[in-house]
Amino acid sequence: MLAEAGVSAWARFNEEADEYSPLVDVLGNASARDLKERQKRLNRAVDELGVQFSETGRRSAANPWRLDLFPQMFLPDVWRRIEAGVVQRALAFNAYATDIFGPQEILRQRVIPHGIALRDPAFLRPLSGIEVPNGEYSQFGAFDLVETEPGNWKVVEHHMGTPFGLAHVLQNRRILSEVYPELYEQVDAAPVAGFSTFLLEMLRAQSDKINPHVLLLTAGLPGQAYFEEALLARHMGISIAQPGDLIVRDSRVFLRTIRGLEPVDVIYRRIESSGIDPIAVPSATGYGVPGLINVWRKGNVSIVNAPGVGVADNRALLRYDDHIITYYLKQSPILQSVDTYNLADLDQRNYVADREDLLLKPVQDHDIVWQLCGGKRPTAATASLNRIAHKHPDYFVAQRIPESRPLPRYHEGQFEDGAIFLRVYYILGKEPIVLHGGLARHRSSRHRTSRLTLVTDGLKDVIVPDSVVDKSEPKRSPARIGDRFSIGSRVAESLYWAGRYLERAENTARQFETLERLRWDQMASSEQRAYWPLLQAVAAATGQTDVAKKKRPPSDTLPLSRSLLIDPKEGASVRTCIEMARNGLESVREVISPECREVLEEISLYLKSASSVRMSRNRLRELCQRVVSEVARFGGTAERTMPHDDAWQFYRMGCFFERAMGILLLLEVALPRIVENYRDMDEESAELTALLRLLGSLDAYRRTYRSRAYIDRIVELVFTGNSIPSSVSFCLRNLHYAASTLSISGERKLGQSLLQRINHLIENLETISFINERRIDYLDPKLDKDPPGSRELQSELNQWTLHLEAIHDKIEDVFFSHQAAFARSPVLFDIG
């Protein structure tokens, strides 16, 4: 048995591996087949997550995340030492950052070479002279460690600015303990799940307020970083903002929400210091929140971690870490760092020159470094980095990464030796906390220049014995829960549009499916002409207006169907709508349940792959049916898995608005043409029946009127059928209900006017011509008056469309763009 041999051999070879004996027992006794099966399950579980985490939605292909069966473990004493060393280091380097942005005593007293600090691209002068409470530049950070001999760990990297990877830590533990619970039965593992709560409590403690408004500020770019941010925000129950969601006004920073501007008290910063405020820190991109640094300087917002904290991650400092710890804390360092050489120093540069066992790294992983070094980022080749470092040595260090104790790594049926890096996380504050766990990852041979991604091939869970956990009493008392905060305008807008796009996709798919069922290809040309208005109407409802103008039907409608269903370049095709909904929701991941995301991901992948196949009529029909059922599944999943809060209501508003719009657009094109051809005494009109089908209301019609289809009844049903899901009345009432649950109260009663407007429309539904002019006995279908002409009908329907559009504008003004809010300010509005 290979597996048995692997683990046990490793254990025999590594005598000082007491901490692993319970693991060796379990894994050593497992059959090869069992291990293989478990690894398979691990892979499946991370792939499922990978769907959330990958950028493009490609599944395992793009997801290198692999979690190993063999976790990293610790003896209590070793861990306690790491813990103490991590806190000590964090405190010392916070003091360093405070000093550098302040008096720079450490440079004046020549404790470290001043060039390291003054040349540091992360030392942004505009951020100096700002008082950071308690000097805690980095409240939440991490260090990368490597085990040089059993129990002895050394520091390789600082991540005091943005400690990436916590989401992976939480997920690794969850997945491995689900897949291999026996492992955790044998070891007494300290839990890791509570760490995000500590993080939240630390963030809340930054403000004096009882219920501070805390949010996470991100650039919102898809990728690993956003995966983590969405997960943390969800776990902490805080909202995510992008720079454009925030606005500075009178030295305070506000979030644009559906209820107007709400002041923000604490920002968990996940964008670079150099990109946080284009005015304070001039940058090429102009990205950021203009004026935010000024708000921070005045103490009107707390930012975690403090802008500028990056100076503590400067790799050139690692050579002097003992000086720094001794200088600020008057203690001797608990954790050493690995040998690090500064190429800015001539002697060290000469030493490094002819050694190939050292790893070159820039002093910072900032883009600014590459700008200062000639403007080009290095390629993947080692030589490329070497060339830049040779030309601009001031910005580079070389590190000797020592051999470290190998751990077993399960790979294709056996355990191999592998060396790892360990990332340990801390939270400062009154009582510093070190996460009882961490991120172990296999060492890669090359330095990666992006801090917000990980080489995720070969992660390990990190198990710290529960005995190290201080069981005395909870470190923080539960905070009072205050009012909930409003959702951001961007979030609301994304959900509203997702609702609209999904509804539109469903509508188009369903209508095409209905039309295709009429077997166009088998119709006589006169029949085709009769149905042409319906097809035109469906096309028009999806935005294809030029089709609506054509008098004659094409001999084959397949190309039209194809373009309206699967053409990614067609702005309103079903595929585009699904993509738009998906992309929109992607940017508000924190409010979408993973289950919803999964459904949307599946339908999107399905459409992508379906579109690459040549489409027959049958295939198209199949595709339509699939879209209809998947969108319905999304609705059901959302209903079941998402809180029915404001965000949800905006999704619903989008759905109902779009449905109402779809009905009106369909009627606006189809009805006048049907009226033109309409004869009183006709046999049951096939077009009218088909129209009812398109509206999904044929059964409802029959149940209501128990008669064949008449135009007036259809109009009545479609406009005023309160209980018919495909009626304008139903949609407007639900729209009204959704908007009214938003509890738009307080000083801004803007939502009231929206509600009034919707009400007004609902009240006027019965005034539409057909209904108003003739009240007839249902059992006597005889017309007592001529119907209005097609032209009047068209213009009347068009009026309705315009009214409905005005509702959309109102929603946009009140909740999303806040133009109304600014317009309310007197005097200044007159200028210009």
Added chain:
Amino acid sequence: MHFIVSHTTEYVYEGAASESFAELRVWPQTNGAQTVLNRSLHIEPESKVDHYIDYFGNNVEFFSIPRRHGELTVRAEAEVETFDVHPPEAVLETAIGEARQIYNSTLYQVFEYLQPTRLVPIDQHGRIRKRFFRQAATVREALLGLNEWIYKSFEYKSGVTDISTSIADVVKHRRGVCQDFANLMLAILRSNGMPARYVSGYIEAFDPESGEALTGAAASHAWVEVYLPGGIWWGLDPTNNQTAGERHIVVAVGRDYNDVAPMRGTYKGANDQKLKVMVSLERRKIADAI
């Protein structure tokens, strides 16, 4: 001398703008060579102004106008008295070699004024850089020589360069404005181990007594200060082939333009803007001012 300085920046937006924010560095310094007697700032539309002092000791003002507006006017006025101050002869007679040794012993103070920045890369224009800085040359010779060389070799021409124009381009075409000449001079000085900083300020265009006219007065002016042994900053104005004197008013100093930009801001909404900057220096007799 006694001046009333007025610096007006006017934006007229095409359509309404909103969410205007700006940071201003338009508050003259008080130092050994000048004293600010009075200072005021007017912003239209009216807006609350915050103030702080930055890393380089400059006075910075900050304001925001979130509401819609079609125009924005910022007028900074100051009453400044300037003095005729010169570095001691002994310092100017120091040999370059000796000066470099002195810098090396106080490197912490001057370090950042020797470093390259995005706008001022160093160690590039090899041919130009060495000729003025022989070890034996005096500081005065070297610095005035460089000042004069730039003045004579480059044509002052406005409108052909902007903030983003690289020094290499200026050297290639041999023309530019005060800002370009200041950048070029900084690059040469720093490449030769001479600590130097960028100065933004004002200059009196026309000397009412002598009739001499100077260049760079219509808007903010820019020149250079060199750190002399002993800790004195000496102003050199390559645009006018002069040392900075009573007719120069220093507003802000830094490593390059980015540290001293008179007005840096953002706005939303309008597609286009018309910008007008007016600077006026009015010399007063002492009696008038009191």
